[in-house]
Amino acid sequence: MSTKHVLITGGAGFIGCNAARYFGQRNWQVTVLDNLSRVGTESNLTWLKDETEFEFAKVDVRDTAAVNKVVAETKPDAIIHLAAQVAVTTSVTDPRMDFDVNALGTFNLLDAVRRFRPDTAFLFASTNKVYGKINGATSELKGSRYAYTNRPHGIPESEPLDFLSPYGCSKGAADQYVLDFARIYGIPAASFRQSCIYGPRQFGVEDQGWVAWFAIATLLQKDITIYGDGKQVRDVLHVEDVVRAYEAAIRSPDEIRGQAFNIGGGTAQTLSLLELIDMLEQHFKRKIPLKFDKWRPGDQEVYVSDVRKLEKTLNWKPSIDAKAGVGKLIEWVEQNRAAF
């Protein structure tokens, strides 16, 4: 296959730099676009330079002219759009900035694709937050963890959308624009509604990236606060598995056009907060002191993605199990103590 060109927005972030390495090492031409606003992005770029070749464009996705220029000039065969304001808490304190980056920024990219490169495969990193609280799903405590009582395969794409929080609204609006631009303009664009993604190069903080945050906080002996009882369950997916799905999607433009896919560890890869703490305690061989606080608004007892649509469409499956994946993450955290 001839060399293809992928433009990765947010490419200096956690998922982005892992994606850039993956594609670069498979001989794709890679352009990383980022405004470097996230902590850890400079360190990610330094690391990436040793891993693969890539071009870097310091661009803010809110800047329409700059976005148009990059798309028109680089003429990518695929765009993986990851650049975002990623924290729900920040979206509450600064909803306009959240809207500008997530909704308008995505619109800017889509419109640039429509005008300059309409055959580009366009993957948008959406979020499970577009489903809101999911009132129809019920859960109960089974032993030491919550489980759905009426969603045995997890949450499917047919679940009603319910944009809770400004972040949910801005990502949800973008998610719908992506699907509509596929319908109206025929762009091979898809929304990947991601649940919890974890792995190396994730500079997790309390408000976003909880798996990495727990590992980093444990290493640095910082306080960890559990909101709720810690028995809440999430499906977790290692970043390498996400990036493999991106490649499969880019290679199947007709299958993904106009489709939303839930992507996460699914029913096979789930963790409760306390189970992760337990893994960390075993690794670091000490008891981790925890603070408990009340549930945060909108927190769910369980969120598990139904990933069967993605599995079927792309012949993809999560390949890294949570225990092994968390082990890799801890290894990276330990080797990079100075970066936190």
Ligand SMILES: NC(=O)c1ccc[n+]([C@@H]2O[C@H](COP(=O)([O-])OP(=O)(O)OC[C@H]3O[C@@H](n4cnc5c(N)ncnc54)[C@H](O)[C@@H]3O)[C@@H](O)[C@H]2O)c1
């Ligand atoms: N990590 C997860 O668990 C998860 C879950 C659901 C959805 N997502 C989505 O996946 C994407 C990537 O997430 P991540 O975990 O790698 O986050 P991240 O914060 O590490 O990466 C986002 C990147 O976007 C860049 N960015 C922010 N604002 C920008 C702007 N205005 N212009 C250009 N670049 C900008 C940041 O500097 C950062 O490098 C995001 O869209 C996020 O909403 C992530």
